Amino acid sequence: MQDNKALRRRSAQGLEHSKDRVPNEVKMQYETIRKGDPGRWGLRPNLADYARARQELGWEAFAAEISGLPGGGLNIAYEAIDRHALGQNKDKAALYWEGAAGESERYSFADLFNLTNRLANALRGLGVKKGDRVFTYMDRTPELYIALLAIAKAGGVLGPLFSAFGPDAVRDRLADSGAKVLITTPKQIKIVRQVLAGLPELTTIIVVNRKGAARELGPREVSYEELMAEAAQAPALEPTGPEDFAIVHYTSGTTGKPKGVMHVHQAIVGHYATAKLVLDLHPEDIYWCTADPGWVTGTSYGIFGPWSNGVSQVVFEGGFGAGRWYQVIEKYKVTVWYSAPTAIRLLMKAGDQAAKKYDLSSLRYICSVGEPLNPEAVVWSQKALGLPFHDNWWQTETGCIQIANYPAQDIKPGSMGRPFPGVTATILDEACEKELAPGQEGHLALKAGWPSMFRTYWNRQDYYESRFTNGWYITGDRARMDQDGYFWFVGRADDVINTAGHLVGPFEVESALIEHPAVAEAGVIGIPDPIAMEVIKAFISLKDGYQPSEELKKEIKQFVRKKLHALAFPREIEFLPSLPKTRSGKIMRRLLKARELGLPEGDTSTLEE
Numbered sequence: 001m002q003d004n005k006a007l008r009r010r011s012a013q014g015l016e017h018s019k020d021r022v023p024n025e026v027k028m029q030y031e032t033i034r035k036g037d038p039g040r041w042g043l044r045p046n047l048a049d050y051a052r053a054r055q056e057l058g059w060e061a062f063a064a065e066i067s068g069l070p071g072g073g074l075n076i077a078y079e080a081i082d083r084h085a086l087g088q089n090k091d092k093a094a095l096y097w098e099g100a101a102g103e104s105e106r107y108s109f110a111d112l113f114n115l116t117n118r119l120a121n122a123l124r125g126l127g128v129k130k131g132d133r134v135f136t137y138m139d140r141t142p143e144l145y146i147a148l149l150a151i152a153k154a155g156g157v158l159g160p161l162f163s164a165f166g167p168d169a170v171r172d173r174l175a176d177s178g179a180k181v182l183i184t185t186p187k188q189i190k191i192v193r194q195v196l197a198g199l200p201e202l203t204t205i206i207v208v209n210r211k212g213a214a215r216e217l218g219p220r221e222v223s224y225e226e227l228m229a230e231a232a233q234a235p236a237l238e239p240t241g242p243e244d245f246a247i248v249h250y251t252s253g254t255t256g257k258p259k260g261v262m263h264v265h266q267a268i269v270g271h272y273a274t275a276k277l278v279l280d281l282h283p284e285d286i287y288w289c290t291a292d293p294g295w296v297t298g299t300s301y302g303i304f305g306p307w308s309n310g311v312s313q314v315v316f317e318g319g320f321g322a323g324r325w326y327q328v329i330e331k332y333k334v335t336v337w338y339s340a341p342t343a344i345r346l347l348m349k350a351g352d353q354a355a356k357k358y359d360l361s362s363l364r365y366i367c368s369v370g371e372p373l374n375p376e377a378v379v380w381s382q383k384a385l386g387l388p389f390h391d392n393w394w395q396t397e398t399g400c401i402q403i404a405n406y407p408a409q410d411i412k413p414g415s416m417g418r419p420f421p422g423v424t425a426t427i428l429d430e431a432c433e434k435e436l437a438p439g440q441e442g443h444l445a446l447k448a449g450w451p452s453m454f455r456t457y458w459n460r461q462d463y464y465e466s467r468f469t470n471g472w473y474i475t476g477d478r479a480r481m482d483q484d485g486y487f488w489f490v491g492r493a494d495d496v497i498n499t500a501g502h503l504v505g506p507f508e509v510e511s512a513l514i515e516h517p518a519v520a521e522a523g524v525i526g527i528p529d530p531i532a533m534e535v536i537k538a539f540i541s542l543k544d545g546y547q548p549s550e551e552l553k554k555e556i557k558q559f560v561r562k563k564l565h566a567l568a569f570p571r572e573i574e575f576l577p578s579l580p581k582t583r584s585g586k587i588m589r590r591l592l593k594a595r596e597l598g599l600p601e602g603d604t605s606t607l608e609e
């Protein structure tokens with residue numbers, strides 16, 4: 001991700017000459033999916049009238065629906081769990097846990113209340129104070145969720161690490177943030193012990209031994225089970241305030257070294273409001289978010305959004321598998337599902353028949369985030385699942401959804417939708433100074449000041465400040481807004497290709513490529529060219545049953561030639577068994593480029609193996 005200065009520098013190098021953008025022909029082919037009926041379940045959408053909601057609803061209205069701490073102040077864990085456990089929802093299922101091996105466990109709001117109180121008391125006993133960074137490094141078991149909530153209750157700043165991280169990724173993040181306590185499991189402990197010497201500030205490692213096998217504890221290690229047995233169950237809330245730090249999330253590392261993004265307790269207002277209006281959560285829903293809490297979607301919408309709305313949610317410990325995922329939906333009768341384009345492309349790859357084997361009739365509403373959602377994926381889900389995926393856009397930095405397709409709003413496949421009520425989004429020119437008219441492409445920017453906006457990058461306040469200009473937060477993404485106020489993603493500012501003076505976003509080329517029946521995934525980059533400055537190269541992984549060949553390359557080129565402007569057409573195609581991705585499933589174009597050009601690969605701590 002570049003700062004504004006770098007963006008301006010790049011403009012000065014000639015990007016602003018590219019006035020006549022390559023027309024977006026791919027997206028034009030898709031018909032708008034007209035909405036209006038209340039959906040499969042006859043539920044009235046929480047956001048039934050977009051125009052009215054934008055006029056009438058602001059963040060104050062949502063903040064008024066949040067409880068606040070009884071003695072004043074605000075705590076995200078209290079909003080997620082305690083307020084339900086202390087009210088009529090106490091026996092309602094908060095968590096249905098599906099283990100990787102098919103085990104099931106059920107936790108009510110009252111269960112989570114008691115367990116998080118105990119652990120919060122134990123954390124305090126270990127010296128955790130307001131503002132201390134406390135990390136988790138474990139698989140998606142119930143204890144992960146208990147731990148993250150308990151950290152917030154104790155006043156700590158919760159930092160979830162993805163459980164499959166290697167030693168460098170773990171050391172970097174714990175050292176950068178100065179973590180005091182780490183909660184992990186025997187599966188990860190070897191890696192933790194490897195990096196311990198470089199982490200003098202890490203005083204305690206809590207080991208959750210779910211399976212109960214006899215284990216020796218090493219230096220600084222304590223047993224979770226013993227701590228829990230000894231800790232008091234009395235409520236254990238630290239009186240935190242809206243502006244106290246609550247969460248530190250490292251970004252996905254798609255464009256460079258991951259940054260520690262800091263969120264405050266006030267962010268819960270954003271989680272709550274967007275889970276209600278965008279994910280359309282109703283009290284009777286069974287919700288499933290497939291994201292791991294190691295990424296922001298897994299906390300904002302895998303913990304705080306649904307639970308602050310008092311909704312029951314499913315957590316699946318295992319990884320992706322089309323059949324296994326469909327089974328989870330069938331078993332728990334999931335009604336609202338939130339996933340990501342990379343998973344959706346894999347479901348498409350598995351084929352329509354795979355979906356037909358399961359009873360998915362409980363689903364009423366499905367959403368996607370994390371990468372651009374190819375229009376083909378929206379059309380596919382409509383056909384295979386009977387429901388279109390609703391794309392929405394946001395970032396680790398924004399803390400909650402900013403631009404979205406809503407249940408009652410028409411979907412233009414390929415568009416991210418319209419800004420959330422309370423959010424002001426715009427397109428700025430190359431210098432990030434002037435707002436551009438509809439149809440023009442530029443930098444996607446947001447009016448600063450929404451409740452879940454990040455408050456700094458840990459240890460990088462200068463870089464944080466460089467992301468704002470004249471009250472706008474510059475997102476680092478390029479986009480366009482149409483006459484109806486829908487936003488269209490073009491690409492990361494870093495990934496956009498400048499060919500013969502025209503800007504081409506990789507997304508539209510990739511979207512055209514994956515319409516070809518043989519193409520499972522595509523990643524597009526610019527490679528240097530003496531005449532055009534850059535030309536387009538596409539990396540492609542094929543669907544099962546297709547073999548790479550020169551013929552197929554020709555056929556794919558022929559196929560996309562008709563869909564794209566001549567300049568957006570890939571001159572070169574290379575087949576790869578799979579594309580390099582972050583562990584959260586995003587195509588790492590910077591790595592494709594570095595490898596292509598023989599340049600250093602940079603930070604690869606989040607690279608999926």
Ligand code: ATP
Pocket residue numbers: 001251252253254255256257258259295296368369370371372373391392393394395396397416475476477489491492586
């Ligand atoms: P890093 O900042 O370390 O490079 P990252 O930007 O991938 O990593 P995240 O905060 O997880 O880290 O991802 C946010 C980015 O993901 C957005 O800026 C955008 O580029 C992309 N993204 C998310 N949702 C969408 C969407 N619906 N359509 C298009 N792009 C999306």
Ligand code: MG
Pocket residue numbers: 001251255395476
């Ligand atoms: Mg980013």
